[in-house]
Amino acid sequence: MARMxxxxxxxxxLADAMREDGSVLLFGEDVAAAEGPxxxxxxxxxxxxxxxxxxxxxxxxxxxxxxxxAAAVGMRPVVEIMFMEFLGVALDQLVTEAAKFRYLSNGRxxxxxxxRASIGSGLGFGTQHSQTLENxxxxxxxxxxxxxxxxxxxxxxxxxxxxxxxxxxxxxPRALYAERGECVTGEEGIVPLGTxxxxxxxxxxxxxxxxxxxxxxxxxxxxxxxxVEVIDLSTLVPWDRDTVLASVARTGRLVVVEESPSxxxxxxxxxxxxxxxxxxxxxxxxxxxxxxxxxxxxxxGLEARFSPSVDEVEYQLKTYLDTGEVPDPWWRREGxxx
Amino acid sequence: xxxxxSNDPERRRAALAxxxxxxxxxxEIRRFEDRVNDLFARGAIHGTTHLCAGQEAxxxxxxxxxxxxxxxxxxxxxxxxxxxxxxxxxSVLAEIMGKADGCTGGVGGSMHLSDPDVxxxxxxxxxxxxxxxxxxxxxxxxTRGEDHVAVCVFGDGAANIGAFHEALNLAAVWKLPVVFVCxxxxxxxxxxxxxxxxxxxxxxxxxxxxxPGVPVDGMDVTATRAVLAEAVARARAGEGPTLVxxxxxxxxxxxxxxxxxYRPAGELERWRERDPLTLARAELLAAGAASEDDLTALxxxxxxxxxxxxxxxxxxxxxxxxxxxRNVWAAA
Numbered sequence: 001m002a003r004m005x006x007x008x009x010x011x012x013x014l015a016d017a018m019r020e021d022g023s024v025l026l027f028g029e030d031v032a033a034a035e036g037p038x039x040x041x042x043x044x045x046x047x048x049x050x051x052x053x054x055x056x057x058x059x060x061x062x063x064x065x066x067x068x069x070a071a072a073v074g075m076r077p078v079v080e081i082m083f084m085e086f087l088g089v090a091l092d093q094l095v096t097e098a099a100k101f102r103y104l105s106n107g108r109x110x111x112x113x114x115x116r117a118s119i120g121s122g123l124g125f126g127t128q129h130s131q132t133l134e135n136x137x138x139x140x141x142x143x144x145x146x147x148x149x150x151x152x153x154x155x156x157x158x159x160x161x162x163x164x165x166x167x168x169x170x171x172x173p174r175a176l177y178a179e180r181g182e183c184v185t186g187e188e189g190i191v192p193l194g195t196x197x198x199x200x201x202x203x204x205x206x207x208x209x210x211x212x213x214x215x216x217x218x219x220x221x222x223x224x225x226x227x228v229e230v231i232d233l234s235t236l237v238p239w240d241r242d243t244v245l246a247s248v249a250r251t252g253r254l255v256v257v258e259e260s261p262s263x264x265x266x267x268x269x270x271x272x273x274x275x276x277x278x279x280x281x282x283x284x285x286x287x288x289x290x291x292x293x294x295x296x297x298x299x300x301g302l303e304a305r306f307s308p309s310v311d312e313v314e315y316q317l318k319t320y321l322d323t324g325e326v327p328d329p330w331w332r333r334e335g336x337x338x
Numbered sequence: 339x340x341x342x343x344s345n346d347p348e349r350r351r352a353a354l355a356x357x358x359x360x361x362x363x364x365x366e367i368r369r370f371e372d373r374v375n376d377l378f379a380r381g382a383i384h385g386t387t388h389l390c391a392g393q394e395a396x397x398x399x400x401x402x403x404x405x406x407x408x409x410x411x412x413x414x415x416x417x418x419x420x421x422x423x424x425x426x427x428x429s430v431l432a433e434i435m436g437k438a439d440g441c442t443g444g445v446g447g448s449m450h451l452s453d454p455d456v457x458x459x460x461x462x463x464x465x466x467x468x469x470x471x472x473x474x475x476x477x478x479x480x481t482r483g484e485d486h487v488a489v490c491v492f493g494d495g496a497a498n499i500g501a502f503h504e505a506l507n508l509a510a511v512w513k514l515p516v517v518f519v520c521x522x523x524x525x526x527x528x529x530x531x532x533x534x535x536x537x538x539x540x541x542x543x544x545x546x547x548x549x550p551g552v553p554v555d556g557m558d559v560t561a562t563r564a565v566l567a568e569a570v571a572r573a574r575a576g577e578g579p580t581l582v583x584x585x586x587x588x589x590x591x592x593x594x595x596x597x598x599x600y601r602p603a604g605e606l607e608r609w610r611e612r613d614p615l616t617l618a619r620a621e622l623l624a625a626g627a628a629s630e631d632d633l634t635a636l637x638x639x640x641x642x643x644x645x646x647x648x649x650x651x652x653x654x655x656x657x658x659x660x661x662x663x664r665n666v667w668a669a670a
Binding site (some may be wrong): 061064065067070074075077 | 459512
């Protein structure tokens with residue numbers, strides 16, 4: 001166990017995977033000589049050389065496609081998309097090619113490819129560099145999607161993703177890259193895809209969070225005292241229904257905390273599935289705390305309000321636990337939007 | 339027995355060393371497409387098909403110059419390439435007819451053929467998508483120090499999508515062992531090349547990436563083979579990518595829905611005078627490799643064997659419902 005920043009945990013995961021398996025490659029914009037725009041590949045070029053750690057031109061469609069081809073003939077490429085938005089120009093390669101090759105080859109062609117992309121608001125990067133956009137990927141059979149929330153999950157999910165025989169997207173909240181945490185490396189540090197983690201136990205309400213909303217959920221839970229169980233979902237596809245359902249069976253209440261705009265968010269899937277499977281266990285209507293349906297604003301204060309804040313999560317949970325009713329989000333309470 | 343009835347991809351592929359067998363394969367592809375056209379018209383094929391009649395010389399040349407350990411990415415107009423590389427008529431036709439016995443178990447269809455044993459990746463139904471993927475396969479070979487080659491066959495329409503430029507740039511800057519083969523059949527779906535592209539000689543685009551760009555008469559199997567041989571050898575020797583432009587013509591419309599009424603009068607007829615089968619046949623006769631009677635007998639036998647395989651495939655069972663749930667993920 002060592003204390004490290006999330007970006008260091010990612011570099012450690014890449015280095016360990018590359019040491020373990022000669023077929024692991026890393027490429028992307030500025031990942032080699034510059035060691036990554038977010039310093040997530042520090043030391044890798046020096047240790048593994050320019051054949052395995054490559055700087056690409058600014059051409060996501062080209063290099064994500066190259067990763068598909070390299071994976072299809074036996075390599076395990078990891079490609080870095082500097083900002084998730086840039087994956088938009090390469091979605092064909094991930095969604096329609098990588099995620100379909102197994103199906104379209106009668107199981108004979110595997111694409112063990114990992115796409116890492118930085119996501120999320122909080123650093124003042126503006127509307128076109130701050131979205132989470134996981135819903136671009138979650139309705140894609142053949143593709144797995146995971147989101148780390150700290151150094152351990154950053155290390156562990158990435159190690160699992162690189163070993164996975166199918167394409168996996170790891171969406172890294174960039175606001176967390178500099179965060180420090182304890183991290184177990186090596187085999188014990190691997191976090192299996194598809195497993196959620198109970199971060200904090202409680203018996204009054206199950207709060208399902210993801211990525212950087214885990215911090216907000218845990219902080220709000222601590223302010224509220226006992227009773228709030230916080231689950232870090234970690235993997236969106238396939239998500240861990242068993243852990244969530246077992247928790248809701250104990251608490252009787254479900255709240256999902258999402259960074260994305262409300263419409264089309266992954267939490268709708270969780271609420272829908274839990275409602276259908278555990279309706280009788282629910283003592284109050286399940287609901288979601290989300291960002292508003294707006295682009296991410298730039299101004300520091302506005303951006304801080306976009307993603308569910310600790311204050312907002314605390315308020316909503318307290319009201320829900322006190323009244324059994326679903327509270328309005330801040331923009332309705334304050335009358336700034338419907 | 340003709341090669342049509344062979345169920346051995348390796349034998350079907352190896353036979354191409356013989357010039358008569360090359361003609362046989364070209365003829366087989368032509369008859370196969372005629373048969374697919376007929377089955378579609380009779381409602382026995384679901385969805386759509388994209389026929390490659392007119393492009394057989396390129397398909398066979400490619401198979402001849404590659405090893406089964408090389409990788410080919412091809413387009414949805416891929417029946418000919420699949421057959422040329424050695425996939426069996428049974429496997430390809432069964433897939434087109436959605437049968438459980440097809441190469442992807444009936445979940446792929448005409449646009450999605452594949453067989454790792456002959457080096458064919460799942461064919462691409464997204465125009466241009468195969469170019470970066472081929473570059474990536476080449477990247478793997480380069481990284482591992484292998485002398486395999488990746489080839490991407492794409493149409494003239496694909497030369498206008500970003501993937502073409504990104505892949506050529508990437509392959510050039512990394513000096514990857516890849517051959518980009520543009521099958522310039524004059525039409526991008528329903529649109530003539532001069533309506534969509536400012537130059538008709540697409541190989542000139544190689545200049546932007548400082549790689550060789552080579553045109554070839556794609557109706558002539560011997561000429562096409564020679565150009566591909568050089569490009570493949572260059573890639574295998576670590577000298578980087580080549581853009582080959584095979585000048586061909588699509589005898590059919592874009593897909594089965596397209597009667598190609600947009601073609602100028604006389605254009606098809608002019609190209610038909612240089613039908614790759616006619617040229618290859620004349621070359622065999624001139625070289626004394628076969629007699630007129632030999633070839634007529636061969637054509638008759640190929641046709642009969644194709645009919646027999648097609649009848650057998652038509653009688654095959656459809657996939658079970660469980661088939662659609664397989665191969666979404668690796669088995670746990």
